Amino acid sequence: xxxxxxxxxxxxxxxxxxxxxxxxxxxxxxxxxxxxxxxxxxxxxxxxxxxxxxxxxxxxxxxxxxxxxxxxxxxxxxxxxxxxxxxxxxxxxxxxxxxxxxxxxxxxxxxxxxxxxxxxxxxxxxxxxxxxxxxxxxxxxxxxxxxxxxxxxxxxxxxxxxxxxxxxxxxxxxxxxxxxx
Numbered sequence: 107x108x109x110x111x112x113x114x115x116x117x118x119x120x121x122x123x124x125x126x127x128x129x130x131x132x133x134x135x136x137x138x139x140x141x142x143x144x145x146x147x148x149x150x151x152x153x154x155x156x157x158x159x160x161x162x163x164x165x166x167x168x169x170x171x172x173x174x175x176x177x178x179x180x181x182x183x184x185x186x187x188x189x190x191x192x193x194x195x196x197x198x199x200x201x202x203x204x205x206x207x208x209x210x211x212x213x214x215x216x217x218x219x220x221x222x223x224x225x226x227x228x229x230x231x232x233x234x235x236x237x238x239x240x241x242x243x244x245x246x247x248x249x250x251x252x253x254x255x256x257x258x259x260x261x262x263x264x265x266x267x268x269x270x271x272x273x274x275x276x277x278x279x280x281x282x283x284x285x286x287x
Contacts, residue, residue, distance in 0.1 A: 168209045170199040172231070176216040178223030189226055196234030200266065201241075213272045235268050242266060 172192070173181040180187045182195050196211065203209040211231060215224060236251065239262050243251040247258050254262065 164208060164210050168203055169212055170196065170209070171212045171214070172227065173214045174216060174219045174224060174227055176218035178219055180227065189223075189230060192227065192230040193234045193237075196231050197237050200234060200238045209269060211270045213270060215272065231270065232268070235266065239263070239266050 171183055175181070180189060180192060182192065187195065199211070200209065213227070213231070239251045242265060243249065243254050243258065243262050246262070247254060251259065251262055
């Protein structure tokens with residue numbers, strides 16, 4: 107008679123599988139680059155509806171008007187402008203303002219404009235403020251704005267406040283919407 111022998115199934119040693127998978131996980135987490143979100147740092151006005159709104163008259167020569175159209179093109183004080191020239195124009199405007207605490211940079215943005223174009227425009231305006239504040243800090247305290255003490259910073263910020271008024275449009279012939287900073 108033919109006798110069948112019991113076959114044994116080979117056992118696979120899986121004790122190190124968890125260690126290997128954990129090491130692979132760490133490897134991929136360390137070597138993967140993460141996308142860094144970009145954004146604009148702004149302090150939004152409070153939502154207090156009881157707060158009294160005061161209207162301030164600003165002389166026309168103390169207002170720089172920036173218009174961003176839906177295609178991302180810029181118009182500064184009724185002159186078409188490239189984004190690369192915006193910083194110098196804003197620096198010149200801030201430097202030529204007689205009373206820096208009374209200036210306003212008015213930004214009119216079409217809602218259809220791309221976020222990247224808006225972000226780049228905001229970066230240039232904020233960089234212009236930073237350059238002018240650096241120049242004032244250098245003349246007053248013999249060092250740049252970033253090296254100022256907290257009291258020196260507050261003095262420079264009081265002398266050159268960041269005054270940006272923003273308006274968003276659905277189209278430039280229609281009704282205006284929304285807010286200011």
